Amino acid sequence: xxxAAEPVGPQPTNVRWTVFVxxxxxxxxxxxxxxxxALIKPSLIREWGLDEAELGLxxxxxxxxxxxxxxxxxLLADFSGAHLFLGGMILLWSVALGLHxxxxxxxxxxxxxxxxxxxxxxxxxxxxxITRTWFPGSVRTTVQGWVGVFFGRMGxxxxxxxxxxxxxxxxxxxxRTAIYLFAVAGLIHGLxxxxxxxxxxxxxxRVNTAEADLxxxxxxxxxDRDAPESTTANEPPRKRMALGEMFGRMSLRSILNLLCLxxxxxxxxxADNIFSNWxxxxxxxxxxxxxxxxxxxxxxxxLGGALGGVTGGWLxxxxxxxxxxxxxxxxxxxxxxxxxxxxxxxxxxxxxxDDPYVxxxxxxxxxxxxxxxxxxxxxxxxEIGGKATASVFAFNNSVAGIGAIIAxxxxxxxxxxxxxxxxxxxxxxxYFCCAASWLxxxxxxxxxxxxxxxxxxxxx
Numbered sequence: 001x002x003x004a005a006e007p008v009g010p011q012p013t014n015v016r017w018t019v020f021v022x023x024x025x026x027x028x029x030x031x032x033x034x035x036x037x038a039l040i041k042p043s044l045i046r047e048w049g050l051d052e053a054e055l056g057l058x059x060x061x062x063x064x065x066x067x068x069x070x071x072x073x074x075l076l077a078d079f080s081g082a083h084l085f086l087g088g089m090i091l092l093w094s095v096a097l098g099l100h101x102x103x104x105x106x107x108x109x110x111x112x113x114x115x116x117x118x119x120x121x122x123x124x125x126x127x128x129x130i131t132r133t134w135f136p137g138s139v140r141t142t143v144q145g146w147v148g149v150f151f152g153r154m155g156x157x158x159x160x161x162x163x164x165x166x167x168x169x170x171x172x173x174x175x176r177t178a179i180y181l182f183a184v185a186g187l188i189h190g191l192x193x194x195x196x197x198x199x200x201x202x203x204x205x206r207v208n209t210a211e212a213d214l215x216x217x218x219x220x221x222x223x224d225r226d227a228p229e230s231t232t233a234n235e236p237p238r239k240r241m242a243l244g245e246m247f248g249r250m251s252l253r254s255i256l257n258l259l260c261l262x263x264x265x266x267x268x269x270x271a272d273n274i275f276s277n278w279x280x281x282x283x284x285x286x287x288x289x290x291x292x293x294x295x296x297x298x299x300x301x302x303l304g305g306a307l308g309g310v311t312g313g314w315l316x317x318x319x320x321x322x323x324x325x326x327x328x329x330x331x332x333x334x335x336x337x338x339x340x341x342x343x344x345x346x347x348x349x350x351x352x353x354d355d356p357y358v359x360x361x362x363x364x365x366x367x368x369x370x371x372x373x374x375x376x377x378x379x380x381x382x383e384i385g386g387k388a389t390a391s392v393f394a395f396n397n398s399v400a401g402i403g404a405i406i407a408x409x410x411x412x413x414x415x416x417x418x419x420x421x422x423x424x425x426x427x428x429x430x431y432f433c434c435a436a437s438w439l440x441x442x443x444x445x446x447x448x449x450x451x452x453x454x455x456x457x458x459x460x
Contacts (some may be wrong), residue, residue, distance in 0.1 A: 012211035015204055019134045020143065022193050023127050024151040029186050030123055031155030032162075035302075036182060037062075037113075038277050039164050039295075040100075040175050042284045048106065052281070056412025059277050060405050061110050065117030073122035074394020082126040082390075087194035091124070093119025094186030101176035101183075112356020123146065123149030125393035131198055132382045132389050136215055138317070140382065145313015153306035153371060156276065157299040164280070164295030190415060235412065249448040254384070258392070260440035260445055261380060262399035265354045267434035268370075268377070269403035271341070274427045275301050275367060277408055278415070279360075286420050287356040297360040304364035305371035312337065312372030316379055327442050330380050334373040334438035341370035349424050367442040370431060373438070380443040392447055 037059070057127075077085045096119050097381050099112035127147060135143045159182075167178040198204040201212040279298040283289040289297065312333055319329035348362035378397075385392035414422040 010208055010210050012214045013206060013208045015211060016134050016201065016209045016215060018196060019130065022197055023130055023147045025189050026086065026123065026127060026193065027147050027151040028155035028158070030093075030120060031115075031152045032159045033093060033155075033182060033186060034120065035156040035159035035276060036097070036163055037100065038280045039159060040179075041281045043175050044210075048222075050106075052412040052416040053409070054412075055281070056277075056408040056410075058110060058113050058399035059273075059408030059412075061113040062117040063401055063404035063408065065114045066121050066407060067398050069118050069121035070125070070394040070398035070401060071391070074125040074397075075375075075392045077122055077126045077129060077390040077394070078388060082130050083197055083199045084194070086123060086126040086130075087190055087197070089121075089123050090190030090193060091120050091187060094183045094190060095119075097186065098180055098183035116372075121395045122390070122394045125390040125397065128378060128382055128385075128393045129390040131224060131378075132385075134215060141316040141320075141375050141379040142313045144378040144382070145234040145309045145311075145316070148378050149309020149312065149371050149374045150306045153302045153304075153309060153367075157302035157306065160280070160295045160299035160302065164215070164291045165300070166295075169290070169292035169295060173326065197320050254445050254447045257442050257445045258384065258396070259399075260437065260442075261377070261384075262396055264434050264437035265377060265396050265400035265440060266403040267430050267437060268338070268374075269400040271338075271370065271427045271430035271434060273404060273407035274411060274423060275305070275363075279363070279410055282415075282420050282423075283356055283360075285415075289356065297356060300360045301363040301367040303367070304368035308337070308368035308370065308372035309374055311368075313375035315372065316375050326383070327444050327457070330376040331438045331441055332441045334376040334441070335435050337369045337371075337373035337376075338431050338435035338438065341366045342428045342435065344369065345424060345428040345431065349421060349428070353421065366431075376438075380441060383443045384445060384447045386446055386448055388448060390453065 028369035041055050044055065048081055073089075074086075093116055099115065100109065103109040103112050109409055128144070131140055131144050131147060163175075163178050163182070167173045167181065168175055173181075201207045201215050279301065280294050283294045283298055315333055316329050319333065320326055323329060344362055344366045348359050348366070352358040380395045381396060382389050410426065411423045414420075414426065
């Protein structure tokens with residue numbers, strides 16, 4: 001018997017994957033640019049006579065502005081949308097990076113570090129909001145693992161390989177020329193983001209209804225159906241939550257849960273600071289490695305972090321799918337990952353500290369397990385944040401920034417007046433404390449009363 005063919009609707013467009021590429025590129029450039037300062041520290045010691053403690057203060061100038069402006073800029077991203085905000089921030093921090101090379105004095109360099117911190121503040125908060133708006137809940141943590149961790153760590157690794165190994169070590173450019181090249185590339189990406197991105201699928205001219213429905217219907221609980229996500233920065237919002245209303249809908253329980261998340265983020269930042277700011281200088285000063293070798297071996301931990309971020313995002317989604325228990329999935333991945341990172345860093349210190357090549361290989365696995373829990377943090381923020389995701393992400397990063405302010409000063413002082421071993425011991429302790437803090441975090445408690453219940457587990 002012949003059956004009439006059922007009507008087939010239009011195929012969904014694939015603009016969300018263009019957005020995915022833009023987000024990955026933003027994360028990549030953010031860390032590519034951020035990690036270059038660690039690579040020029042040996043040159044600053046030679047040219048300007050700075051010591052480790054003074055370099056730590058320069059790192060803190062970045063971290064202070066990065067932390068102070070996180071929350072107000074996160075609020076701005078929530079209430080105006082990520083389009084113009086994030087595009088403008090990319091342009092700003094790229095200009096600030098170029099100022100690092102132009103700076104004729106230490107004061108101007110301090111200003112460049114501060115402006116760089118301002119430019120990168122709330123950038124990831126905007127990206128977190130984009131992943132909530134443009135991707136269904138069933139794959140969101142996997143997407144966040146790729147965007148927030150993999151491409152971020154690959155950006156840091158690329159800084160080591162492109163800057164230290166290729167541009168300076170092989171081609172022979174001066175460090176200032178290499179920074180100018182990085183800054184121009186960032187400006188081009190910022191302009192591409194402004195041209196290609198829009199705040200929501202339904203407001204993007206190249207997204208058809210089928211793709212918008214695909215994004216929203218996979219996770220029908222998502223608040224992305226109501227504005228503000230469905231508005232652009234240039235259009236009047238259909239329904240925007242007032243700042244006073246947002247604070248009024250918080251409960252004591254949700255605030256305490258947020259503070260527990262803040263605690264683990266701060267501890268994670270303290271441990272992670274050794275990789276973002278100090279490994280190249282450690283290899284140059286303690287083991288005498290030159291730019292080529294320094295670029296290769298300081299990149300190893302960042303490759304581990306990139307792979308760990310993807311693994312952690314996938315593991316989160318699989319555990320949620322199999323167990324149906326979001327809190328167990330998020331907290332167990334965080335607890336195990338940070339705990340193994342602490343164990344491995346002490347193992348490397350005990351047996352392989354004097355061999356920089358084996359030591360950095362161990363740091364690859366330290367960063368792998370340390371960073372596979374970062375997707376748990378991203379997932380927790382988007383789940384408890386709801387409509388205030390960018391604000392919650394920014395506030396969390398602001399508190400975590402306390403660790404970013406303290407850590408470089410502390411590590412610089414320890415490296416100068418005690419030993420580099422003491423630096424790694426503090427990082428290992430921070431990992432253990434961070435692992436324990438995941439026992440206190442509950443991703444099922446929304447920050448705002450009246451937010452929709454947590455989504456059910458969906459097979460991916």
